[in-house]
Amino acid sequence: MTSDPWGRVDDEGNVYVRTAEGEHVVGSWQAGSPDEALAYFTRKYDGIAVEIGLLERRVRTTDLAAKDALTAIEHLRAQVTEGHAVGDLAALATRLDALVAEVESRREERRAARAKAQEEARGAKDTLVAEAERLAESTQWREAGDRLRALVDSWKALPRLDRKADDELWHRFSHARSTFSKRRKAHFATLDQQRDEARLTKEKLAKEAESLSGSTDWGATAARYRELMADWKAAGRAQREAEDELWARFRGAQDVFFQARSAVFDERDAGERENQTLKEALLVEAEALLPIADLKAVKASYRTISERWEEIGHVPRDTRPKLEARLHTVDRAIREAEEAEWQRSNPEARARAQGMTGLLQAAVDKLEKQIEAARAKNDAGRAAKLEAELSGRRELLEQALKGLEEFGG
Known part of the structure; x- marks a missing residue:
């Protein structure tokens, strides 16, 4: 009979393993020596130990699901319990018990982590929903629309909650987006209508502006163009393409009129500047009549100067008050001399x-x-x-x- 600390082979070839409960047969060996039999069943033990070691490593270093880990443990436990190996089977069973406890501990940790993640996800989704509901009432159409799209991406990146809670929050989130979308659509529909109305109004304004471009009634037409410009601004904006086209027509018509008026005014201004020079020369003559020595002669000279003054015509508006004030000074001196003369002869x-x-x-x-x-x-x-x-x-x-x-x- 051959034996070692964990097993033995009897004379009939039966192989035994020693445990705390006693010996029991794990197999028989008829093909070789007893030492070979013990070596064979010891290798089977070593194989089980290696599998347990591999499972321990997987449990500790991978995301192996607890269910799968426990199934693997039970499979290995069956091999240990059946005892078709020679070795410290109790040590293997202890390792498997410890591994079960470790798997359970890890399952509890994962359950707690999932609960925490769910709580955080619920809080994050609550925040997203609250912001979406605020944005639903916004009139910052582009900024709010961009932000709502970003919120959708943030929502997709979060883990799902339990079905009821997730569906409830998604319904609120979706409703907020739908509300904003409907309001924005209604706003732009109204804006399109307003732009159509603005286009029709501006077409009329452009047409009238073009009809006035050839007018030579400078004052009245310029005043009307100012009124048309005020109406243009009050009409609001049309669609961009129509706005640009109508503005080009409207502005072009104004330019034609005001350029023609400027040409006429420039010519008139040149004549008025020449008149100014002539009147300044007359003022020199008139002022030379003072002080009055011979009233009768002075009156005759002044009458001639006045007639020539009227014949000359208009001067630039900004010079008119000063020129007329100088002439009035001479006129007043003559009238005062006449009054004094009358008083002396009365x-x-x-x-x-x-x-x-x-x-x-x-x-x-x-x-x-x-x-x-x-x-x-x-x-x-x-x-x-x-x-x-x-x-x-x-x-x-x-x-x-x-x-x-x-x-x-």
């Missing part, structure tokens, strides 16, 4: 001046006598009061005498 005015002078002279004489009487009575107060009154009357008399001199004495 008998009624002369008589009034003489009468006033006589009255003032009598008053002065009377006051002088009253002052002498007051002094004679040593009434200094009354004398002082009468002297103050006398001073005022003498000033008035002096002015009246000067006025009388203007009438020739």
